Amino acid sequence: MKTDIQNPGKLIVDPEAKLEEELVVRPTSEAIIWNTYKTWIQSYRDLPILINQWANVVRWEMRTRLFLRTAEFLWQEGHTAHASKEEAIQETKTMLDVYADFAENYMAMPVIKGVKSENERFAGAVDTYCIEALMQDGKALQAGTSHFLGQNFAKAFDVKFNNKDNQAEYVWATSWGVSTRLIGALVMAHSDDEGLVLPPKLAPFQAIIIPIYKGEASKNIIDEKAQSLLEELKSKGIRAKYDSDDNSRPGWKFAEYEMKGVPVRIALGLRDIENNVAEVARRDTKEKTSVQLDGLPVYIENLLNEIQHSIYQKALDYRNEHITEVNTWDEFVETLETKTGFVSAHWDGTPETEEKIKEMTKATIRCIPLNNRSEAGQCILSGKPSTERVLFAKAY
Amino acid sequence: MAKEITSRAEDYSKWYNDLIIKAGLADYSAVRGCMVIKPYGYAIWENMRDILDKMFKATGHSNAYFPLFVPKSLFEAEEKKCRRFCKRMCSCNTLSVENRYSKSRKTDCRS
Numbered sequence: 001m002k003t004d005i006q007n008p009g010k011l012i013v014d015p016e017a018k019l020e021e022e023l024v025v026r027p028t029s030e031a032i033i034w035n036t037y038k039t040w041i042q043s044y045r046d047l048p049i050l051i052n053q054w055a056n057v058v059r060w061e062m063r064t065r066l067f068l069r070t071a072e073f074l075w076q077e078g079h080t081a082h083a084s085k086e087e088a089i090q091e092t093k094t095m096l097d098v099y100a101d102f103a104e105n106y107m108a109m110p111v112i113k114g115v116k117s118e119n120e121r122f123a124g125a126v127d128t129y130c131i132e133a134l135m136q137d138g139k140a141l142q143a144g145t146s147h148f149l150g151q152n153f154a155k156a157f158d159v160k161f162n163n164k165d166n167q168a169e170y171v172w173a174t175s176w177g178v179s180t181r182l183i184g185a186l187v188m189a190h191s192d193d194e195g196l197v198l199p200p201k202l203a204p205f206q207a208i209i210i211p212i213y214k215g216e217a218s219k220n221i222i223d224e225k226a227q228s229l230l231e232e233l234k235s236k237g238i239r240a241k242y243d244s245d246d247n248s249r250p251g252w253k254f255a256e257y258e259m260k261g262v263p264v265r266i267a268l269g270l271r272d273i274e275n276n277v278a279e280v281a282r283r284d285t286k287e288k289t290s291v292q293l294d295g296l297p298v299y300i301e302n303l304l305n306e307i308q309h310s311i312y313q314k315a316l317d318y319r320n321e322h323i324t325e326v327n328t329w330d331e332f333v334e335t336l337e338t339k340t341g342f343v344s345a346h347w348d349g350t351p352e353t354e355e356k357i358k359e360m361t362k363a364t365i366r367c368i369p370l371n372n373r374s375e376a377g378q379c380i381l382s383g384k385p386s387t388e389r390v391l392f393a394k395a396y
Numbered sequence: 397m398a399k400e401i402t403s404r405a406e407d408y409s410k411w412y413n414d415l416i417i418k419a420g421l422a423d424y425s426a427v428r429g430c431m432v433i434k435p436y437g438y439a440i441w442e443n444m445r446d447i448l449d450k451m452f453k454a455t456g457h458s459n460a461y462f463p464l465f466v467p468k469s470l471f472e473a474e475e476k477k478c479r480r481f482c483k484r485m486c487s488c489n490t491l492s493v494e495n496r497y498s499k500s501r502k503t504d505c506r507s
Contacts, residue, residue, distance in 0.1 A: 023467060136404065196421075
């Protein structure tokens with residue numbers, strides 16, 4: 001760039017300042033990383049390399065959605081190098097398990113572990129493993145992928161190692177990533193018409209204390225009680241906050257924290273303190289309970305665990321109700337249009353059929369589940385023989 | 397009072413966008429297609445990141461950092477990936493003339 005002499009203060013591209021080599025902004029980092037690994041790897045003793053990077057990447061998109069598909073996003077990308085195929089496949093599966101564990105036990109979002117069809121596979125991968133979740137509108141969302149890259153990148157970047165017999169071999173590779181897309185998934189998986197519903201394990205605040213008062217004198221009494229309660233909650237490792245802001249009314253605060261999805265609300269008034277109780281409301285079910293102040297921190301601790309479990313169960317029930325086995329094309333189309341969700345159907349295994357189904361229905365093969373049982377059947381579109389069902393859905 | 401959002405039944409897609417904005421997770425930005433992650437949204441990301449980071453380390457991984465820019469020729473080395481990403485990639489081919497030629501830099505944006 002240079003300043004424009006004709007237009008002071010404006011910048012223009014300077015044709016004289018051309019870089020010797022054109023650069024691209026990373027859409028993913030295999031290229032730069034494998035070019036580097038080439039210099040790090042000579043012998044089997046240099047392996048494995050198990051590296052992760054937290055970074056931003058840029059993929060210019062025509063149609064964008066907040067968190068779900070943005071031109072720039074934050075993510076982590078793991079890139080590993082191995083001496084054997086078996087070890088690299090094991091690594092791919094281990095990281096898929098890490099993602100599934102995170103999705104289910106922290107995000108409270110049930111996922112199906114599977115492998116992608118050729119059409120949906122990551123460019124350059126031998127196999128793409130994925131976790132697929134179902135959103136409340138019946139559309140699927142790919143929440144994370146783990147790729148077994150074979151020796152493709154080692155060959156492209158000429159990365160070889162000397163094995164124990166001193167023979168040169170190409171290195172085996174994996175890569176795996178999740179992104180800020182997970183926030184979009186989290187929002188869509190649990191929230192309702194009043195706002196966010198966040199699982200306690202990921203909520204920035206797990207409990208909010210709101211004072212209910214009239215006048216300065218009662219405020220002081222409530223402040224004191226609320227502060228000691230706040231300390232007790234914090235000492236139990238609970239992320240709690242006391243909102244003593246004078247400028248907004250309790251009703252406004254209730255709605256605000258509902259919108260923000262804070263899992264537990266504790267309302268504390270003068271009469272409550274006299275009765276040694278507080279009103280505890282959970283965000284997910286809106287249930288309200290009067291709870292004794294003495295045992296409140298333990299009660300909240302248990303309640304947070306229960307909420308975490310309960311929203312997972314709700315999402316799991318919904319997901320399980322929305323996996324439909326179909327055997328004919330008409331049933332397939334009907335299910336996609338009316339019931340939505342995952343449709344389990346036979347497919348002849350060809351990219352052409354998958355592409356046709358996508359053009360006709362907008363549904364894609366989300367995955368071939370890892371624990372799939374073999375079952376003889378006929379492809380719903382071509383009628384050709386098939387040995388197992390795959391999961392179709394419309395997807396984000 | 398309450399910040400109203402579109403109901404899911406009325407328009408699921410609009411419900412989602414309303415929710416992101418009104419819950420204070422993110423905001424639109426001057427660059428179309430790019431977003432601002434606001435503190436409340438970023439706090440959720442930090443929680444996710446911290447938990448995942450522990451899981452990665454528990455399975456033997458270490459963190460490192462590689463450059464944002466990739467020489468175009470390196471990207472071309474893996475043909476399939478090149479084909480898949482080419483339409484969505486941003487390239488840079490000119491530098492700031494101030495930084496390149498001026499020996500006594502008047503400004504350094506980083507400090």
